[in-house]
Amino acid sequence: MSLMAAMNQRALDLGVPLSVHLDVTYRCNERCVHCYLDHDDHGEMTTAEIKNVLAQLSEAGVFFLTISGGEVLMRRDLFEIIEYARGLLFDVKLKTNAVMVREAEARRLRELGVDQVQVSVYSHRPEVHDAITKLPGSLRRSIEGIRFLRAQGLKVMIANVLMASNFSDYEGVQELARELGVTYTLDPTITPKMDGDRSIVSLGVGAPALDRIFHDSTLVGDVESFCAPPPAPGEDIMEGYPCSAGHTACYISPYGDVYPCVAFPLPSGNVRQQRFIDIWQGSPQLNEVRSIRAKDLPTCSSCAHVGTCTRCPGLAYMEGNMRGPSTADCQKSFTRTGIASANMLKKAQERSVGPLIQIQGLADRNSMPAHIS
Amino acid sequence: MTNSQISAKYIARSSAIAARMLGGEMMIMSVKDSTFFTLDPVATAIWQAADGCTSLSEIVATRICTEFDVSQETAMADAEQLAEELAAHGILLISDQPVAERPIPSHPTSSYSIANSQPPRGIQ
Numbered sequence: 206m207s208l209m210a211a212m213n214q215r216a217l218d219l220g221v222p223l224s225v226h227l228d229v230t231y232r233c234n235e236r237c238v239h240c241y242l243d244h245d246d247h248g249e250m251t252t253a254e255i256k257n258v259l260a261q262l263s264e265a266g267v268f269f270l271t272i273s274g275g276e277v278l279m280r281r282d283l284f285e286i287i288e289y290a291r292g293l294l295f296d297v298k299l300k301t302n303a304v305m306v307r308e309a310e311a312r313r314l315r316e317l318g319v320d321q322v323q324v325s326v327y328s329h330r331p332e333v334h335d336a337i338t339k340l341p342g343s344l345r346r347s348i349e350g351i352r353f354l355r356a357q358g359l360k361v362m363i364a365n366v367l368m369a370s371n372f373s374d375y376e377g378v379q380e381l382a383r384e385l386g387v388t389y390t391l392d393p394t395i396t397p398k399m400d401g402d403r404s405i406v407s408l409g410v411g412a413p414a415l416d417r418i419f420h421d422s423t424l425v426g427d428v429e430s431f432c433a434p435p436p437a438p439g440e441d442i443m444e445g446y447p448c449s450a451g452h453t454a455c456y457i458s459p460y461g462d463v464y465p466c467v468a469f470p471l472p473s474g475n476v477r478q479q480r481f482i483d484i485w486q487g488s489p490q491l492n493e494v495r496s497i498r499a500k501d502l503p504t505c506s507s508c509a510h511v512g513t514c515t516r517c518p519g520l521a522y523m524e525g526n527m528r529g530p531s532t533a534d535c536q537k538s539f540t541r542t543g544i545a546s547a548n549m550l551k552k553a554q555e556r557s558v559g560p561l562i563q564i565q566g567l568a569d570r571n572s573m574p575a576h577i578s
Numbered sequence: 579m580t581n582s583q584i585s586a587k588y589i590a591r592s593s594a595i596a597a598r599m600l601g602g603e604m605m606i607m608s609v610k611d612s613t614f615f616t617l618d619p620v621a622t623a624i625w626q627a628a629d630g631c632t633s634l635s636e637i638v639a640t641r642i643c644t645e646f647d648v649s650q651e652t653a654m655a656d657a658e659q660l661a662e663e664l665a666a667h668g669i670l671l672i673s674d675q676p677v678a679e680r681p682i683p684s685h686p687t688s689s690y691s692i693a694n695s696q697p698p699r700g701i702q
Contacts, residue, residue, distance in 0.1 A: 296596035
């Protein structure tokens, strides 16, 4: 077990929130077509309130702090917040579109000891990127920002959210990342808006695109291993947890609302009304999330993919049941392996559309059976 | 630098790190290269006392030998080795003069720390 894995296990055993994602604002200078946030300011926490929360997080044992938004640089007190966080010895990662990062901002981030800056880039082509952000010139500005960050020696990661409109450009973004000397990560999942509106989910990539991604060794490494049929789950899998949300990690909104994860909008308390540690330890919602083992999932516990699926409990929650399947992850598991999920089989049976073969030959995996959605 | 020389040195915690106490061990990550360490309780005590103003020998005498079941000689040798290793990773700064370093909390601990008296294991 690596040191990091051992630390995660210890945090889990001790009930310590090792990682917190803190959004300091939902305001943004871009208007990305797929964004799940409302960009109005409904009463963000003040500088003093955020500092108070950071002190509480430090006391609670939080080590990894991701500061995000909205666009973090929309807050004039961002550097004051980061300086305070670094004084409390958090490992600070920042998410930004870098449009407002110039030399002075980059230098300040380096001086403050920010661990990593993640920048969203959707395409290497301005006409595609700017059409997604709805901010003319945004790709040029983001790339300039990345260059300023790199010139300071900061670690930068390009985050490439994939949709139908920019899917064909991901290799161009990979090449851009290489040219800039930064790391690259890809996310093919579009999450519903936090208010439950699912309309933006349709912007996401379909099965053929997922299939290409999952068979690209530059993204997944050993394709054969990545796409292998899932092994039979053991007891450790059935007794296991789906992810760190609510176990060693949580999310805090600009308004002080606490959720299990940024992608899991289950209201669990508010730091303006309660101490963070009281929410973390006593929230009925967080404790319910923590109580769920793989064996407790009514559909997924019987699925062949239960041990290897990337099932997101937050996406499942947004589909109506935190113990239920996440359709997007069912799709991924199927596309990756050619084996239909238990949820797919169940839906097919409910529609009474005839027999369904669960295990497909590799040659057939590009086409999902027409009666599975 | 030899071990006998370092004992007269002053040590200060670097500001280019992230750190937190977890279950009795200090987790430290170098911001420069993301190298990750954990310190056992004795190493943690030395790291926390590294204020840049207190010499290593004084730290050993006042913070280690009084709190842990270890001889002065053994503790000093372990402390010297630890300080050199941490300095090599940029986690500690070593100087023959008191070091002015950005003030950082000396006890960035969670409420979950567990006190014990394991022998020095240094960095892991």
